[in-house]
Amino acid sequence: MSLGVSLLSVEGLSKSYGGIQAVRNVSFMLQAGEILALIGPNGAGKSTCFDMLNGQNVPDSGRITVMGQETTGRKPREVWRLGVGRTFQITATYPTMTVRENIQVALVSHHHRLFDFWTPMISIERGEADRLLDLVGMAGYAERPCGELAYGDLKRLELAIALANQPKLLLMDEPTAGMAPRERVELMRLTAKIAREQSIGVLFTEHDMDVVFEHADRILVLNRGSLIAQGSPAEVRANREVQAIYLGEGLLYDARHREGAPA
Amino acid sequence: MAFYFVQFLTGLASAASLFLVASGLSIIFGVTRIVNFAHGAFYMLGAYVAFSLTERLSGPLGFWGGIVVAALAVAVIGVLVEIVLLRRIYHAPELFQLLGTFGLTLMVEDLVVLIWGPDDLVGRRAPGFKGAVDFFGQNIPSYDLFLIALGPIVLGALWLLFQRTRWGILVRAATQDRDMVAALGVNQKWLFTSVFAVGVFLAALGGALQIPRDAVHHAMDLRIIVEVFVVVVIGGLGSILGAFVAAVLVSELNAFGILIFPTISLILVFLVMAVVLVVRPWGLFGRKEAPARRTPGLTVIPWRPLSSVERLASLVALAFAAMLPFVAGNYALTVGSEIAIFVIFAASLHFLMAVGGLASFGHAAYFGLGAYGVAFLAKMAGLPMIACLLLGPLLGAAGAAVFGAFAVQLSGVYFAMLTLAFAQIVWSIAFQWVAVTGGDNGILGLWPEKWAASPSHFYWLALGVSAFVVSVLRLITFSPFGYALRGMRDSPLRSESIGINGKRIQWTAFIIAGTTAGIGGALFAYLKGSVFPDNMGISLSVDALVMVLLGGVETVPGAIFGAIVYKALNIWLVSQTDWSKLVLGIFIVLIVVVFPKGIVGVVESIMHRRRAVAPKAAALSAKMEGAQ
Numbered sequence: 001m002s003l004g005v006s007l008l009s010v011e012g013l014s015k016s017y018g019g020i021q022a023v024r025n026v027s028f029m030l031q032a033g034e035i036l037a038l039i040g041p042n043g044a045g046k047s048t049c050f051d052m053l054n055g056q057n058v059p060d061s062g063r064i065t066v067m068g069q070e071t072t073g074r075k076p077r078e079v080w081r082l083g084v085g086r087t088f089q090i091t092a093t094y095p096t097m098t099v100r101e102n103i104q105v106a107l108v109s110h111h112h113r114l115f116d117f118w119t120p121m122i123s124i125e126r127g128e129a130d131r132l133l134d135l136v137g138m139a140g141y142a143e144r145p146c147g148e149l150a151y152g153d154l155k156r157l158e159l160a161i162a163l164a165n166q167p168k169l170l171l172m173d174e175p176t177a178g179m180a181p182r183e184r185v186e187l188m189r190l191t192a193k194i195a196r197e198q199s200i201g202v203l204f205t206e207h208d209m210d211v212v213f214e215h216a217d218r219i220l221v222l223n224r225g226s227l228i229a230q231g232s233p234a235e236v237r238a239n240r241e242v243q244a245i246y247l248g249e250g251l252l253y254d255a256r257h258r259e260g261a262p263a
Numbered sequence: 264m265a266f267y268f269v270q271f272l273t274g275l276a277s278a279a280s281l282f283l284v285a286s287g288l289s290i291i292f293g294v295t296r297i298v299n300f301a302h303g304a305f306y307m308l309g310a311y312v313a314f315s316l317t318e319r320l321s322g323p324l325g326f327w328g329g330i331v332v333a334a335l336a337v338a339v340i341g342v343l344v345e346i347v348l349l350r351r352i353y354h355a356p357e358l359f360q361l362l363g364t365f366g367l368t369l370m371v372e373d374l375v376v377l378i379w380g381p382d383d384l385v386g387r388r389a390p391g392f393k394g395a396v397d398f399f400g401q402n403i404p405s406y407d408l409f410l411i412a413l414g415p416i417v418l419g420a421l422w423l424l425f426q427r428t429r430w431g432i433l434v435r436a437a438t439q440d441r442d443m444v445a446a447l448g449v450n451q452k453w454l455f456t457s458v459f460a461v462g463v464f465l466a467a468l469g470g471a472l473q474i475p476r477d478a479v480h481h482a483m484d485l486r487i488i489v490e491v492f493v494v495v496v497i498g499g500l501g502s503i504l505g506a507f508v509a510a511v512l513v514s515e516l517n518a519f520g521i522l523i524f525p526t527i528s529l530i531l532v533f534l535v536m537a538v539v540l541v542v543r544p545w546g547l548f549g550r551k552e553a554p555a556r557r558t559p560g561l562t563v564i565p566w567r568p569l570s571s572v573e574r575l576a577s578l579v580a581l582a583f584a585a586m587l588p589f590v591a592g593n594y595a596l597t598v599g600s601e602i603a604i605f606v607i608f609a610a611s612l613h614f615l616m617a618v619g620g621l622a623s624f625g626h627a628a629y630f631g632l633g634a635y636g637v638a639f640l641a642k643m644a645g646l647p648m649i650a651c652l653l654l655g656p657l658l659g660a661a662g663a664a665v666f667g668a669f670a671v672q673l674s675g676v677y678f679a680m681l682t683l684a685f686a687q688i689v690w691s692i693a694f695q696w697v698a699v700t701g702g703d704n705g706i707l708g709l710w711p712e713k714w715a716a717s718p719s720h721f722y723w724l725a726l727g728v729s730a731f732v733v734s735v736l737r738l739i740t741f742s743p744f745g746y747a748l749r750g751m752r753d754s755p756l757r758s759e760s761i762g763i764n765g766k767r768i769q770w771t772a773f774i775i776a777g778t779t780a781g782i783g784g785a786l787f788a789y790l791k792g793s794v795f796p797d798n799m800g801i802s803l804s805v806d807a808l809v810m811v812l813l814g815g816v817e818t819v820p821g822a823i824f825g826a827i828v829y830k831a832l833n834i835w836l837v838s839q840t841d842w843s844k845l846v847l848g849i850f851i852v853l854i855v856v857v858f859p860k861g862i863v864g865v866v867e868s869i870m871h872r873r874r875a876v877a878p879k880a881a882a883l884s885a886k887m888e889g890a891q
Contacts, residue, residue, distance in 0.1 A: 054760070075759070076759045076760050077759050077760070077761075077762045077763060077764060080760060080761060080762040081762050086760050088756070088760075092754045092756045092757040092760070093753075093754065093757060094749065094750050094753040094754055094757065095753055095754075096565060096566075096749065096753055097565055097746070097749065097750075097753070098565050101565070101746065104746070105743075105746050105747060105750050105761065105763075106761040108743040108746070108747070109747070109761050109762045109763050110761075110762070113743050114743055114744060114747045114763060114768065115743075115744055115771070116742055116743045116744060117738070117739050117742050117744050118738060118739075118742055119742055119743065120568060120738075120741050120742065121741055121742060121743055121745070121746050122568060122741070124743060145565045161757075161761065164761070165761070165762070
């Protein structure tokens with residue numbers, strides 16, 4: 001499957017705000033078809049990292065390479081043109097358009113038809129938009145105003161939009177934040193299925209450890225800006241340092257003890 | 264050398280009033296997020312009230328007391344305005360706030376004429392500062408020296424007020440996060456009211472202090488508000504120090520600009536503003552704009568192209584309009600042509616505002632440029648009418664290309680202020696550059712050629728062009744470009760992340776809107792047979808805004824209905840009353856407060872509600888069947 005060249009390679013990424021080093025010397029790789037989770041406590045530097053990969057934030061030093069092309073410091077729209085889709089922690093969609101139109105805009109941009117002034121949008125890429133909607137299980141929603149959608153549906157719509165330019169890499173910032181537990185599992189299963197079928201590399205940040213350990217092939221753990229561990233879910237789970245950060249040192253939390261203990 | 268130094272001091276003295284007004288605007292904006300268009304009106308009221316008081320009261324105490332009492336009295340008026348009007352529109356979209364306060368400005372303009380009469384009033388000289396100081400043979404009025412000292416004193420006093428008092432700390436806190444301040448149990452209503460009172464007091468004081476220097480007249484509000492907008496764009500909205508530095512800069516540029524380019528002195532200020540905007544889009548001392556407050560809109564009815572029935576109905580309506588010459592006289596046809604032209608103008612602004620979310624407060628600039636384009640081509644180049652009509656609007660396109668490139672760097676209230684300032688610059692060029700534009704006398708004798716000369720022929724021409732322009736804009740609205748433009752209005756973040764270069768899209772839309780406005784202006788020049796600087800004046804820009812708003816800013820055909828209703832009302836009103844500005848102002852305020860969806864918006868939401876009931880009922884019965 002892997003062609004030897006990694007899909008995404010990050011070398012020595014650093015960023016500081018004033019005196020605070022938000023991200024220091026982070027390096028990692030991502031292969032095609034691989035699902036990689038970036039986790040860490042609040043303030044670990046996940047979002048800063050993410051924004052630099054996407055082009056919304058410019059790193060102080062380091063190199064980001066997507067499919068052999070350096071993207072460090074490029075604008076988000078240029079990164080997108082290389083085949084990088086992105087979803088947001090807080091959804092960003094066009095509330096006054098219908099669900100289908102939201103996807104059509106992305107498709108039109110992908111096909112370089114933004115400066116078409118005459119063709120009615122209603123007839124452009126309609127089939128492809130509906131195919132994407134079907135893919136994320138929203139076939140019946142095409143004509144609905146996007147502003148009326150429930151939050152979970154907006155997240156699925158964002159996934160469909162992110163798939164519009166046939167990406168090789170998906171960046172998903174807290175894809176399941178704010179969703180109900182069942183919706184979370186469904187969305188991540190769907191994402192994983194699409195990623196495996198189309199051999200798309202996925203990098204996502206997430207707070208829900210159930211989601212992370214069920215779906216990630218590999219996990220990166222960030223703490224205070226530095227990468228402290230990476231490996232398979234089993235390796236990361238067994239890592240002492242990770243346990244210390246997530247559970248606190250000394251007292252290892254064990255649910256069985258607590259059940260027996262008096263309230 | 265001494266002459267230049269005196270010129271420099273004159274600039275500093277002018278900066279004092281400008282700073283007072285600009286700092287008031289900045290303070291109010293910081294806390295309430297309202298750009299108070301009526302600030303110029305309060306400045307003017309301050310001058311008028313101070314004039315009356317200083318005429319009646321005698322002695323130095325009477326004069327200085329009169330100035331202060333005038334500013335206090337106007338502040339009380341400000342408080343009333345805040346309680347009655349502004350409290351209703353704090354949560355409205357920015358456009359409505361700007362328009363509401365503009366309506367207020369129009370009302371004040373007529374009210375001062377009603378109370379004080381239309382003539383310029385020359386006030387008393389200030390006791391103790393009547394003479395002049397001799398400086399190497401040049402005279403410096405001692406009152407100027409007083410004003411030069413006053414600026415820094417007020418700056419210092421404001422600094423103390425904001426750093427050392429409880430109220431000042433609350434204001435600074437509210438400027439950063441007003442919801443947090445409310446959550447901490449501060450009475451937000453009265454905080455807003457008091458801030459507004461202080462801002463208005465500063466504006467009125469600025470006006471009152473001008474009476475020994477300048478005559479008081481009923482157009483001084485617009486002049487100052489444009490300068491103040493330039494000052495806050497350069498200095499940064501919300502920064503008092505920025506207001507001070509920029510006020511000095513702008514006043515000095517004006518003082519020396521007159522020496523360098525006597526005819527077009529505003530050019531210098533414009534160039535500096537352009538440079539500042541390129542380097543620091545949020546002003547010298549301003550902070551980067553927080554992401555614009557999401558105004559979730561008034562309705563969420565997705566737009567759709569016309570159905571075949573609706574298309575047929577539009578064609579029938581157009582056919583009926585085309586039959587007007589068979590039933591109406593010449594006067595009605597001239598009115599009809601004017602309305603058709605204003606449909607073009609309103610539709611072009613509507614495209615920018617409704618589709619692009621960019622509320623231009625200076626759209627008349629491109630209308631006027633189109634009109635002047637025709638005048639230049641016809642009078643200087645002697646081109647035939649068809650060529651003029653086709654090429655004239657290109658001047659509007661060129662103006663839109665230049666100004667639009669700067670304007671789209673900003674959004675929201677900054678965009679509105681900048682477009683207004685640009686329009687004012689274009690107007691002042693037309694007004695001042697007499698050799699080319701004829702200045703206030705305009706360019707006369709632009710009559711249509713024989714084939715379009717009769718009222719009925721001209722009416723058909725205007726109607727045809729109008730229908731064509733409206734159809735083209737509608738086509739663009741539903742094209743990929745139109746969607747990309749709407750996308751930038753709805754979510755710039757989403758647009759950027761799907762590869763859309765939003766600024767380029769907006770700039771193109773600005774040029775499209777400027778060109779179509781220019782087409783309207785070109786026809787207008789032939790309709791009136793002349794062009795004047797007023798063809799690009801602020802009041803024409805506001806007419807267009809009101810038409811769009813009246814029709815419904817969130818609808819597609821709103822501009823057409825807005826233009827027809829408003830223009831017909833306006834023509835009728837002007838023939839009925841001398842106080843059309845007063846009535847118009849009341850009308851604007853009423854639209855903003857009670858009727859924000861506009862005519863078409865109201866009709867659409869009624870129809871949408873009716874349509875929505877049917878499918879819901881069907882879905883419900885289907886569900887029930889499924890359950891069984």
